[in-house]
Amino acid sequence: MNVSVAIVGAGVSGLKAAHTLLNHPKSPFAPNHIVVLEAQNRIGGRILTDRAQSKIGYSYDLGAAWFHDSLTNPVLQEAIRDDDTSLFDYRHHCYYDDKEARVYVSELEGAVDMVGLKVDKVLEDLHKYIELHFMDLLNIKDVSLKQIVAQFFEVHGHMVSDTQKDYAARTMPYLESWFGIPWDLVSGKYSMMDHQGRNLLNTKGYDFIVEKLARGIPNDRTLLGHQVVAIDRDNKNGPHKVSLLMKNGDRVYCNHLIVTVPQSVLQLPDSHPYGIAWSPPLPQNVKEALQSIHFGALGKVIFEFEDVWWDESEDRFDILPDSGAAPEVPLTALPPSFSYYAHVLNYSASHKSNNGSRGSSLGVLLQSPLTEYLEAHRKEAWTYFEPMLSKLVVEGKKVSAPINTITTDWTQNPYIRGSYSALHVDDDPSDLIIQLSGEFDGCGLHENYIRFAGEHTILDGAGCVHGAYASGLREAEWIIDSVAGSV
Amino acid sequence: MNVSVAIVGAGVSGLKAAHTLLNHPKSPFAPNHIVVLEAQNRIGGRILTDRAQSKIGYSYDLGAAWFHDSLTNPVLQEAIRDDDTSLFDYRHHCYYDDKEARVYVSELEGAVDMVGLKVDKVLEDLHKYIELHFMDLLNIKDVSLKQIVAQFFEVHGHMVSDTQKDYAARTMPYLESWFGIPWDLVSGKYSMMDHQGRNLLNTKGYDFIVEKLARGIPNDRTLLGHQVVAIDRDNKNGPHKVSLLMKNGDRVYCNHLIVTVPQSVLQLPDSHPYGIAWSPPLPQNVKEALQSIHFGALGKVIFEFEDVWWDESEDRFDILPDSGAAPEVPLTALPPSFSYYAHVLNYSASHKSNNGSRGSSLGVLLQSPLTEYLEAHRKEAWTYFEPMLSKLVVEGKKVSAPINTITTDWTQNPYIRGSYSALHVDDDPSDLIIQLSGEFDGCGLHENYIRFAGEHTILDGAGCVHGAYASGLREAEWIIDSVAGSV
Numbered sequence: 001m002n003v004s005v006a007i008v009g010a011g012v013s014g015l016k017a018a019h020t021l022l023n024h025p026k027s028p029f030a031p032n033h034i035v036v037l038e039a040q041n042r043i044g045g046r047i048l049t050d051r052a053q054s055k056i057g058y059s060y061d062l063g064a065a066w067f068h069d070s071l072t073n074p075v076l077q078e079a080i081r082d083d084d085t086s087l088f089d090y091r092h093h094c095y096y097d098d099k100e101a102r103v104y105v106s107e108l109e110g111a112v113d114m115v116g117l118k119v120d121k122v123l124e125d126l127h128k129y130i131e132l133h134f135m136d137l138l139n140i141k142d143v144s145l146k147q148i149v150a151q152f153f154e155v156h157g158h159m160v161s162d163t164q165k166d167y168a169a170r171t172m173p174y175l176e177s178w179f180g181i182p183w184d185l186v187s188g189k190y191s192m193m194d195h196q197g198r199n200l201l202n203t204k205g206y207d208f209i210v211e212k213l214a215r216g217i218p219n220d221r222t223l224l225g226h227q228v229v230a231i232d233r234d235n236k237n238g239p240h241k242v243s244l245l246m247k248n249g250d251r252v253y254c255n256h257l258i259v260t261v262p263q264s265v266l267q268l269p270d271s272h273p274y275g276i277a278w279s280p281p282l283p284q285n286v287k288e289a290l291q292s293i294h295f296g297a298l299g300k301v302i303f304e305f306e307d308v309w310w311d312e313s314e315d316r317f318d319i320l321p322d323s324g325a326a327p328e329v330p331l332t333a334l335p336p337s338f339s340y341y342a343h344v345l346n347y348s349a350s351h352k353s354n355n356g357s358r359g360s361s362l363g364v365l366l367q368s369p370l371t372e373y374l375e376a377h378r379k380e381a382w383t384y385f386e387p388m389l390s391k392l393v394v395e396g397k398k399v400s401a402p403i404n405t406i407t408t409d410w411t412q413n414p415y416i417r418g419s420y421s422a423l424h425v426d427d428d429p430s431d432l433i434i435q436l437s438g439e440f441d442g443c444g445l446h447e448n449y450i451r452f453a454g455e456h457t458i459l460d461g462a463g464c465v466h467g468a469y470a471s472g473l474r475e476a477e478w479i480i481d482s483v484a485g486s487v
Numbered sequence: 488m489n490v491s492v493a494i495v496g497a498g499v500s501g502l503k504a505a506h507t508l509l510n511h512p513k514s515p516f517a518p519n520h521i522v523v524l525e526a527q528n529r530i531g532g533r534i535l536t537d538r539a540q541s542k543i544g545y546s547y548d549l550g551a552a553w554f555h556d557s558l559t560n561p562v563l564q565e566a567i568r569d570d571d572t573s574l575f576d577y578r579h580h581c582y583y584d585d586k587e588a589r590v591y592v593s594e595l596e597g598a599v600d601m602v603g604l605k606v607d608k609v610l611e612d613l614h615k616y617i618e619l620h621f622m623d624l625l626n627i628k629d630v631s632l633k634q635i636v637a638q639f640f641e642v643h644g645h646m647v648s649d650t651q652k653d654y655a656a657r658t659m660p661y662l663e664s665w666f667g668i669p670w671d672l673v674s675g676k677y678s679m680m681d682h683q684g685r686n687l688l689n690t691k692g693y694d695f696i697v698e699k700l701a702r703g704i705p706n707d708r709t710l711l712g713h714q715v716v717a718i719d720r721d722n723k724n725g726p727h728k729v730s731l732l733m734k735n736g737d738r739v740y741c742n743h744l745i746v747t748v749p750q751s752v753l754q755l756p757d758s759h760p761y762g763i764a765w766s767p768p769l770p771q772n773v774k775e776a777l778q779s780i781h782f783g784a785l786g787k788v789i790f791e792f793e794d795v796w797w798d799e800s801e802d803r804f805d806i807l808p809d810s811g812a813a814p815e816v817p818l819t820a821l822p823p824s825f826s827y828y829a830h831v832l833n834y835s836a837s838h839k840s841n842n843g844s845r846g847s848s849l850g851v852l853l854q855s856p857l858t859e860y861l862e863a864h865r866k867e868a869w870t871y872f873e874p875m876l877s878k879l880v881v882e883g884k885k886v887s888a889p890i891n892t893i894t895t896d897w898t899q900n901p902y903i904r905g906s907y908s909a910l911h912v913d914d915d916p917s918d919l920i921i922q923l924s925g926e927f928d929g930c931g932l933h934e935n936y937i938r939f940a941g942e943h944t945i946l947d948g949a950g951c952v953h954g955a956y957a958s959g960l961r962e963a964e965w966i967i968d969s970v971a972g973s974v
Contacts, residue, residue, distance in 0.1 A: 071616055071643060080645060094646055100602045115587045116800075125685050129558055132683060156558060158567060159581055159687070196619060198612050200646070313603075 001252045003035045005479060006244060008228050009260035010038035011045020012465055013453040015213035016472030017258050020480075023216050027480045031218045035252060037244070039227035039261075039415045043214060046262075046416060046455075047465065049205030055404040056304050057353030058361060059205045062408045064465045067094070071197030073466045075209055087212050093204035097350045101316040104391040105170070106338045112167055112320075119167045122160055126152050126168060127192060134189045142426050145175060148188035170320040173341035176367035180296030180419045182340070184326065187423040201350050206465065226250075227415075230277040231257070233447050241449055256449045256479045260472070263432070263456035264295040264417035274414045285443060289428075289435040293456070296422030297411050299371035301364050301381045303389070304404035308348050308360040309397035310389075317344040319388045331373040334380045337387040340370050344389065362389060368418075372411045381405055420463040421456040433457055449482075451475040488739045490522045492966060493731055495715050496747035497525035498532020499952055500940040502700040503959030504745050507967075510703050514967045518705045522739060524731065526714035526748075526902045530701060533749075533903060533942075534952065536692030542891040543791050544840030545848055546692050549895045551952045554581070558684030562696055562953045574699050580691035584837045588803040591878035592657070593825045599654060599807075606654045609647055613639050613655060614679060621676045629913050632662060635675035657807040660828035663854035667783030667906045669827070671813065674910040688837050693952065713737075714902075717764040718744070720934050728936055743936045743966045747959070750919070750943035751782040751904035761901045772930060776915075776922040780943070783909030784898050786858035788851050788868045790876070791891035795835050795847040796884035797876075804831040806875045818860040821867045824874040827857050831876065849876060855905075859898045868892055907950040908943040920944055936969075938962040 005021055007014045018036050021029045036043075046063040054060065067076040079088050102111040114120050129152045134140055143151070149172045153165055160168075173183040175191055202208075214222075230245035237243065240253035259266075261276070267290050268275030282290075310317070319342040327335040345363040353359050364385060366374060374381050382402055390399045410416050423429055436452035438444030453471040461467025492508055494501045505523050508516045533550040541547065554563040566575050589598040601607050616639045621627055630638070636659045640652050647655075660670040662678055689695075701709075717732035724730065727740035746753075748763070754777050755762030769777075797804070806829040814822040832850035840846050851872060853861060861868050869889055877886045897903050910916055923939035925931030940958040948954025 071612060071619060090645060096605060096608060096646065098608050099605050100607065118583060118586050120587065121583060121585050121685055125558060128682070128684055132558060158577060159583065195615070197615055198608055 001035060001250070002240060003252065003254045004029060004033040004483075005256040005258065006242070006252050006254035007034065007036045007258045007260060008244070009045065009454070010036050010043040010222055010224075011260055011454065011468060012047055012209060012213070013455070013468040013472035014038075014045075014258065014260040015043065015210065015217065016469045017260070017453055017476040018221065019213045019216040020473055020476030022221075024476065024480055026484070027476075028483060029480075031221050034221055035254075036217070036222040037226040037228055037246070037252065038222060038224050041224050043222060043224070044207060044210040046410070046420070047206045047210050049207035050406065051205070053404070053406045054304065054359075054361075056359035056361060057355060057357075058304075058347060058351050058359055060300075060302055060347075060363070060406060061202065061206050062300060062406075063410070064206050065202060067200040067202060067466070068464045069196035069461065069466065070200040073197070073461075075466045075469050076200065079208075084212075088204060088208040093202060093208075095201045095203050095350045096198055097201040097315040097345065098198055099315040101318045101343075102311075102314055103167075103171070103318045103320060104388075105167075105320045106322050106387070106391075109391075114167065117163060117167065119164050119171070122164045122168045123171060125156065126172065129156060130188060131192045134192075140189070142187055142189040144184050144425050145172060145186035145188045145191045146184040148191075166323060167320070170323060171318070173321060174318065174343065176341050177298070177343040177365040179367070179422045180298030180371065181294070181368050181422045181424065182326075182329075185424050187425050187427055190423045190427070190429055203351055209465065209469070227274075228261075228276060230279065231259075232279045233257075233445065233450055234280065241447070256451065256483070258451045258453055258472075258475045258479075260453045262295070262416055262418075262454065263290075263293070263421050265415070266290055267295065274417075283445065286435045286445065289432040292428045292431050294422050294424045294427060295418045296420055297366075297368035297371040298419035299366035299375055299408040299410055301366060301374060301385070301408075302347070302406040303362050303382065303385070303402035304406075305360040305362075305400055305402055307400070309394065309399055310346065310348075310362070310392040311394050312346070312348050312358070314346055315349050316346060317392055318342070319344065319391060329369045331369050334373065334377065334384055335370070337384055340367060342385070342388055344392070364389075366408075371408075375407055375409050375411050378405065378407045381407060422463075429462070430459065433459060451478060488522065488737070489727060490739065490741045491516060491520040491970075492522075492743040492745065493729070493739050493741035494521065494523045494745045494747065495731070496532065496941070497523050497530040497709055497711075498747055498941065498955060499534055499696060499700070500942070500944075500955040500959035501525075501532070501745065501747040502530065502697065502704065503956045504747070504940055504963040505708065506700045506703040507960055507963030511963065511967055513971070514963075515970060516967075518708050521708055522741075523704070523709040524713040524715055524733070524739065525709060525711050528711050530709060530711070531694060531697040533897070533907070534693045534697050536694035537893065538692070540891070540893045541791065541846075541848075543846030543848060544842060544844075545791075545834060545838050545846055547787075547789055547834075547850070547893060548689065548693050549787060549893075550897070551693050552688060554687040554689060554953070555951045556683035556948065556953065557687040560684070560948075560953045562956050563687065566695075571699075575691060575695040580689060580695075582688045582690050582837045583685055584688040584802040584832065585685055586802040588805045588830075589798075589801055590654075590658070590805045590807060591875075592654075592807045593809055593874070593878075596878075601654065604650060604654065606651050606658070609651045609655045610658060612643065613659065616643060617675060618679045621679075627676070629674055629676040631671050631912050632659060632673040632675045632678045633671040635678075653810060654807070657810060657828075658805070660808060661805065661830065663828050664785070664830040664852040666854075666909045667785030667858065668781070668855050668909050668911065669813075669816070672911050674912050674914055677910045677914070677916055690838055696952065696956070714761075715748075715763060717766065718746075719766045720744075720932065720937055721767065728934070743938070743970070745938045745940055745959075745962050745966075747940045749782070749903055749905075749941065750777075750780070750908050752902070753777055754782065761904075770932065773922045773932065776919040779915045780919050781909050781911045781914060782905045783907055784853075784855035784858040785906035786853035786862055786895040786897055788853060788861060788872070788895075789834070789893040790849050790869065790872070790889035791893075792847040792849075792887050792889055794887070796881065796886055797833065797849070797879040798881050799833070799835050799845075801833055802836050803833060804879055805829070806831065806878060816856045818856050821860070821864065821871055822857070824871055827854060829872070829875055831879070851876075853895075858895075862894055862896050862898045865892065865894045868894060909950075916949070917946065920946060938965060
């Protein structure tokens with residue numbers, strides 16, 4: 001097949017790129033000029049709204065679920081502007097599920113009085129300390145989130161009580177639920193995020209944006225089950241500059257290529273069965289940049305119950321890990337309960353079922369290494385979480401076993417291999433982005449007709465749907481500009 | 488009198504300057520080389536710890552009371568480092584009085600459920616919106632805090648309930664308790680402050696730092712009751728470069744001058760009885776800079792009671808103004824209660840009396856124009872606050888009238904004239920600082936031997952004790968450097 005532009009990957013960045021190439025007023029491309037090659041048998045990538053597994057009529061986003069940075073999020077802003085209620089009605093499908101969460105620990109029956117003990121205020125100081133510490137000097141040595149927390153109490157512990165220290169330190173792993181990696185690996189330097197607005201839960205399902213984009217791309221332009229295994233980036237056999245080899249032996253030739261495979265796939269060796277063999281190989285600086293960043297493993301487990309035995313009026317619950325809890329990795333057996341921080345979502349408050357009623361369901365965000373273990377051993381999820389979730393039981397109610405358990409499988413999916421880009425200690429958040437942009441002298445690929453998009457290729461919205469979306473737009477516009485009048 | 492260095496003003500900046508000149512290892516100055524000229528009959532300036540007026544054995548800081556920016560505050564850090572318990576014992580004299588405050592309104596009996604209604608989260612968005620709005624463009628037009636709050640709800644009000652809007656909008660004037668001016672005057676552009684750590688209440692009294700500095704300055708080097716009325720900055724009569732005229736007709740001659748009078752005094756016309764007549768007059772750019780910034784009027788009223796009828800375990804209470812409440816200024820009569828935001832301090836939680844027992848006392852921070860009115864009409868304070876403070880009464884207790892009322896008099900004090908520097912709409916926070924620094928070409932005074940210190944001359948710690956302190960150190964070190972070996 002010969003096309004002008006080939007796009008590898010039908011996640012939100014690839015779909016946004018294809019949609020832009022076909023719908024931008026200045027674009028010279030017709031549908032038969034482009035193709036989207038998708039290895040899996042579905043589009044959407046790490047957007048995955050499950051409408052089948054629930055036994056209580058709920059739908060669950062197993063991948064992206066929130067509009068992050070909701071004050072500036074373009075996906076949200078465009079959904080409000082377009083107001084196409086057949087796709088998404090912001091009046092009914094948005095819910096700020098951010099009521100300050102109640103906090104539980106293994107050693108107490110009820111919730112911890114975080115406000116009364118002013119642990120919330122100690123945490124504010126801790127965040128500010130981390131920010132100031134790493135802002136002070138540009139080349140300051142990175143340490144883990146866990147280490148910088150300990151350092152805070154050493155330097156500023158004079159007037160903090162032991163109780164405050166204990167709860168504050170055990171709260172800080174909450175960032176594991178953002179990054180999907182354990183806090184002793186999290187880069188302290190890049191742990192403090194600046195959010196541009198609250199997180200807004202999309203209660204209809206994030207597949208609305210997949211559907212919205214797909215409507216602007218003729219069906220036959222997206223080839224499912226087409227895994228790209230090799231890319232000849234300087235093709236000499238024929239008029240097209242790039243040659244792509246599929247796993248099934250087919251070839252696609254193109255003059256522009258947008259690679260939107262997950263960072264985890266780019267990071268595989270050329271010889272890996274799910275990796276891409278580049279010819280010539282990727283330049284050394286790109287290879288090095290790929291080693292200077294990691295990939296997280298955020299997962300989810302969802303329990304459905306006969307009835308609600310927790311406080312229905314709460315959006316979320318936080319369950320702190322026991323002090324010093326840190327099983328060896330990788331996990332070879334189910335770790336003890338309370339080994340990791342658990343951020344619990346109360347779907348009974350945020351969601352409605354198909355028939356508009358409330359059901360009884362809780363979700364828990366998982367971080368590595370628990371994600372890998374539970375995604376591979378789904379039946380052990382309740383065993384691990386029962387003692388923790390039992391803390392949430394309200395008076396007069398009794399904890400019941402789930403009637404249904406749904407878990408993600410991102411770490412088991414060979415095309416995804418985890419969640420999204422994550423910064424370990426000493427990682428660099430911008431090196432890979434700069435290398436893949438090819439916008440600076442001496443960096444990236446020599447061939448600027450090979451472009452990269454995806455959540456790992458952008459700083460604003462890194463790891464998020466809206467970041468991926470913006471990166472797809474960026475690359476499509478770059479190609480439109482570069483070929484203006486010459487297709 | 489002839490000296491090397493004259494310092495006008497014995498507030499914390501002037502005292503720190505004098506202390507540095509006399510104690511810095513590289514300083515060439517002996518006590519008889521310097522003099523501090525203070526218009527009032529006491530030292531300390533806007534630090535004023537009152538130990539006399541209380542009827543329950545408390546001491547009250549009528550001026551500065553908190554260590555702001557407590558993660559980086561040099562006054563606090565040095566107090567911890569020096570650990571001179573005869574002056575200040577941080578183990579016993581520091582109290583984080585920042586337990587999340589309960590919020591009351593005129594129309595409800597109990598406290599507003601700010602967390603349950605997620606008003607706290609709407610407020611987070613509002614703060615972020617203001618920050619992003621003014622960060623977006625360097626030359627963006629300034630509007631008042633009140634206007635930018637209204638604009639937020641216009642732009643991002645889609646998913647905010649009317650109740651959330653009402654409480655969030657009525658909460659935002661809380662910044663009046665920082666700036667001492669009403670929110671329709673507060674510069675929106677500079678309203679969002681970045682604090683380097685929590686606010687830590689000094690429960691012993693801030694005069695410890697006045698005492699600490701005074702110990703390093705021989706008594707006879709500070710002349711009380713010496714108001715400087717005129718400064719000849721280019722003296723031709725004699726060997727000294729500067730001639731200062733006192734109100735009593737005396738003259739002081741010096742080669743270096745540090746002017747630490749409040750910004751409010753610098754802003755007075757030359758002919759004003761409490762102003763300074765400069766000869767030659769201040770340059771036009773300095774005069775203009777003095778007009779591009781304002782002076783706030785933060786005050787305090789303290790009520791002492793027979794017993795405690797509010798919740799002793801709370802640090803503070805916030806009482807929101809009624810919606811649309813905004814009496815004409817200046818106030819010609821006592822405004823209705825609930826006209827202004829009231830931030831209430833529970834001294835019964837933070838303070839102990841001389842004999843170590845707890846007393847019953849509440850403090851309220853006042854903002855302009857209420858400060859001016861109540862400082863001039865002290866007997867009306869309880870009339871205004873009774874309906875508001877009555878909201879705090881707990882079950883089984885009864886509101887009682889105060890047995891003692893103490894008010895500040897900063898706006899009535901002709902040497903102070905308010906509280907500290909404040910930014911109105913369109914004001915510039917750095918112009919005056921740059922002009923007074925004299926460190927840039929074409930700005931400030933021609934005579935660089937005339938220096939300025941005080942809370943209005945510094946960005947880090949502007950308006951705070953530690954800012955004033957750092958500015959005094961800065962100017963003393965500048966003079967020491969400039970005369971090294973040549974006194």
